[in-house]
Amino acid sequence: EAQVTQNPRYLITVTGKKLTVTCSQNMNHEYMSWYRQDPGLGLRQIYYSMNVEVTDKGDVPEGYKVSRKEKRNFPLILESPSPNQTSLYFCASSPTSPGGQPQHFGDGTRLSIL
Amino acid sequence: AQSVSQHNHHVILSEAASLELGCNYSYGGTVNLFWYVQYPGQHLQLLLKYFSGDPLVKGIKGFEAEFIKSKFSFNLRKPSVQWSDTAEYFCAVRLSSNTGKLIFGQGTTLQVKP
Numbered sequence: 001e002a003q004v005t006q007n008p009r010y011l012i013t014v015t016g017k018k019l020t021v022t023c024s025q026n027m028n029h030e031y032m033s034w035y036r037q038d039p040g041l042g043l044r045q046i047y048y049s050m051n052v053e054v055t056d057k058g059d060v061p062e063g064y065k066v067s068r069k070e071k072r073n074f075p076l077i078l079e080s081p082s083p084n085q086t087s088l089y090f091c092a093s094s095p096t097s098p099g100g101q102p103q104h105f106g107d108g109t110r111l112s113i114l
Numbered sequence: 115a116q117s118v119s120q121h122n123h124h125v126i127l128s129e130a131a132s133l134e135l136g137c138n139y140s141y142g143g144t145v146n147l148f149w150y151v152q153y154p155g156q157h158l159q160l161l162l163k164y165f166s167g168d169p170l171v172k173g174i175k176g177f178e179a180e181f182i183k184s185k186f187s188f189n190l191r192k193p194s195v196q197w198s199d200t201a202e203y204f205c206a207v208r209l210s211s212n213t214g215k216l217i218f219g220q221g222t223t224l225q226v227k228p
Binding site for chain 2: 033040043092107
């Protein structure tokens, strides 16, 4: 089954404690992206990756890091989480051509930073 | 800065009523346009997309959207809504064919009363 898998689905943690949210897709997609969803703000893109070892900033990259060492995985790293990063996070992937529009979303990760 | 604006934040309709959700973007260059739907408790799904050609595009579940370039708009329509259309709807814009950057609107919550 084609899917985008995020882990964990829920996490409550404390300010400053490094965390990683994993994202894996089994569709051999080249494009992957991370979004955060906040009430009244819709989805905002954090980072995206057009291919392995190619990443770029979205609209709200501050406080986040990503890496794309292999095609299937695109982890989101919060080096020093802060309460304003409490949000619902979605990973998405799609084939590249004609340019990466997300069509497959993961089920989301709800992060609470205390 | 580029932005996407959805005018209606919360829409309440009765079943069989017609639906039109507004979406405007601020960018003068080439754009690709999308509408996504998020049913309660689920991740986003692509409803329809416009890349080029006929400005009236048809998507899944009886939805359609019209791209009006002169108005920078991409409004979503459905002639007769059903209770199962209750969801949040997001308009999104990709600014050029060479980037993976995607900008979402704030979202419109549609509630359909049976």
